[in-house]
Amino acid sequence: MRRAVDDRVASRIGAQDPILWGPDAESEAAIRLSWTSLAQTSQPLVAEVEALRSELDGKGIDHVVLCGMGGSSLAPEVICHTADVELTVLDSSQPDMVRAAIADRLERTVVVVSSKSGGTVETDSQRRAYEHAFTEAGIDPRERIVVVTDPGSPLDQQATEAGYRVFRADPDVGGRYSALTAFGLVPSGLAGADIGELLESAREASPALFADDVDNPALRLGVLLGVANTHGVDKLVIADRSGNGIGDWIEQLVAESTGKQGRGILPVVVPDEDAPNFVPSTTDSLLAVIGQQQVGRLERAARLAGNVAHATLAATLGDNPPVDDSAVPTALSGYSTVVDAPLGAQMLLWEIAVAVAGRAIGIDPFDQPDVESAKKAARELLDGAGSVPSPDFTEDGIDVYGAGSSLAEALDQLLDQIDVEHGYLAVQVYLDRIAYAEFAEVREVLAARLARPVTFGWGPRFLHSTGQYHKGGTPNGVFLQITGTPENDLAIDGRDFTFGSFIDSQAAGDAAVLRDHGRPVLRLHLTDVEAGLTRVRELLS
Structure with missing residues (x-):
């Protein structure tokens, strides 16, 4: 932790410094760090999305379907659950599921097709299925399909030529870091989520999350994840108490960012802190609660994990006691933490933490070779x-x-x-x-x-x-x-x-x-x- 502060890791991530992860990762990191400023740069999207939503509402088109995979679907799903608005997420190629989605209120449906390149076969196939269904129903697909993609991508060119409404996302953001880009904001805003508030919560948290300070919760979490992993603790058990499914979004962010070169952190999402794998946990696991929690429950989880030395260390993310360096290997096993923040701030916190963890583990958190x-x-x-x-x-x-x-x-x-x-x-x-x-x-x-x-x-x-x-x-x-x-x-x-x-x-x-x-x-x-x-x-x- 002291070394992370001395090396200005948090502020250099905020400044989009690509050399933080070593020379092998520099070329990839150089085109994957724009997510750090999205709380500001995505602001113009709010008015654009709200205007389109108003236009669609005026035509009685109020059922939003999202065709996308990975980060393109997981982030909007969480945003809409949090806002308690309906969004149908079609992230499957299973034919019964595709058919059921198409049969649901087609006459009132707008479809958001999200893909950085358009080359994702699942998303392309879903788009083709909806185009066919709209045409068969006598509906012009140009009035019902909205595309989110990178500027200049094959999908951008194809959709523009077809006459679809196209939102172009920042190309220097990878899919799993794209929650606050057009990929996360367009479908969520069309469904009725307050995307302005989402961005504002991230903007307000940014100074603290990019600060080179031992009290920076993103830095603390990232160091904990990374150092634990280097001591053989390679599971992150996530008790998702949020009710919005953010555990699945964190799962993708952590697994795809860290799981490479025979190393990494395996997220294990459980429904609550009483579920198997959280209580009792295993000695190769960290424990994380998403949402408010009492430290006493975490101490109980630590004891049940068989790590008596740890029981006195369990605490919330913002109030962890110092750890004696000589006790690190035993203290980290079964360590527990709580992450609780407004959604936009929490997403930014996890993104920074995973980038910090990747540096500690010694991998490039922005590629996905497998x-x-x-x-x-x-x-x-x-x-x-x-x-x-x-x-x-x-x-x-x-x-x-x-x-x-x-x-x-x-x-x-x-x-x-x-x-x-x-x-x-x-x-x-x-x-x-x-x-x-x-x-x-x-x-x-x-x-x-x-x-x-x-x-x-x-x-x-x-x-x-x-x-x-x-x-x-x-x-x-x-x-x-x-x-x-x-x-x-x-x-x-x-x-x-x-x-x-x-x-x-x-x-x-x-x-x-x-x-x-x-x-x-x-x-x-x-x-x-x-x-x-x-x-x-x-x-x-």
């Missing part, structure tokens, strides 16, 4: 260049890709491969996350059973989030992948593949890349999704 590998594998399968594996066996209508001679044995063999001291289980579910939302509760079931960190991700959504960490981060994960046959497939205009074949290729492609990295993967394909989920949950319990 995200592209899964995309490439999926494209190869779609193009026929890759081989689609056959199931090892089928039981109870479930195709099993992996080891074992029975479904129960295959699951037991996978779970037995978890390192009991350092490992984690990632559950990856490529199903309609709205229709089958309750299945996410299996995370708590497995965490209680295994007494190890368990994450849960909806595919392909997580591919633009924790997918980077799974392949590039600490190599101690095992992976349970669940796919399913859709009720009905859905064609994509102008493509020689369907939504169903696309999501299958995404799952198979990611599994292949994970295996290439030496990660254990078990894939279960459910031909009858309802019955299959019931059977899988029975066995996992």
Whole structure:
């Protein structure tokens, strides 16, 4: 912490100094630091978005759908939940989910298509599906589609030529840092969120968050994350008490920024501070509560983690006692912290903290080298260049890709491969996350059973989030992948593949890349999704 203050890390981040992360990261950092000034530079967007919203309201167009992936969808989802306004987020290629979104109030719908380049296949496919639906309904897509992209991108050129309304975001901001750019503000503002207030809370917090001071909460959090990681504490268990889903946004920011070169921080999002993995936690985990919390509860969590020495150190982020340098390795294990601030300020705080942590860990927090590998594998399968594996066996209508001679044995063999001291289980579910939302509760079931960190991700959504960490981060994960046959497939205009074949290729492609990295993967394909989920949950319990 003293070194971070002496090196002026916080103020140099605010000044967009690209050399902070070393010579290998300098070229990337030089074009990825404009997020530090967005609280000021995004102000002109407020009036533009409000004017468009008023125009749409006047036409009776009041249902906002966002087509985007990763940071382009997660930030607006959190902003709108916080403001208690409706936003339909379509961040999936699952055909039943796409069809359900299109069927919902199409006559009153405006669609925001968000992509830095337009090359994200999920978003491009969603755009094509809505263009087809609008045309079939006798609605001019030019009146209903709003595009957010980087200036001069292929999507910018295509959308401009088509006559769509285009908002151009700052190109020197990466997707996961884009919450306060047009990517976060346009869909949120159109849905009715007060984006002016969001920017103002970030602006008011900026002087404190970019200060070279031991009381800077962003610096304190970043140093804690980074130093803990260098001492083998590579999990961040997040109890999201906010009710707005910010844990999922933090998950993407932390995992994709730090998970590379065999290092990084794995976020484990839990619903509250009583959930398995938070209480009790493991010795390779930090604990963070999003929202107000009493220190006494954190002390209890520390004791249950078996770290008695830590119990006297638990405190809120703004009131942590000093730590004796000689006690750092033991003191950091199970350390607890609270982060509570208005949303815009909290987003900026986490962005700075993750950049600080990346410097301490010794990685470039702005690249994502392993995200592209899964995309490439999926494209190869779609193009026929890759081989689609056959199931090892089928039981109870479930195709099993992996080891074992029975479904129960295959699951037991996978779970037995978890390192009991350092490992984690990632559950990856490529199903309609709205229709089958309750299945996410299996995370708590497995965490209680295994007494190890368990994450849960909806595919392909997580591919633009924790997918980077799974392949590039600490190599101690095992992976349970669940796919399913859709009720009905859905064609994509102008493509020689369907939504169903696309999501299958995404799952198979990611599994292949994970295996290439030496990660254990078990894939279960459910031909009858309802019955299959019931059977899988029975066995996992």
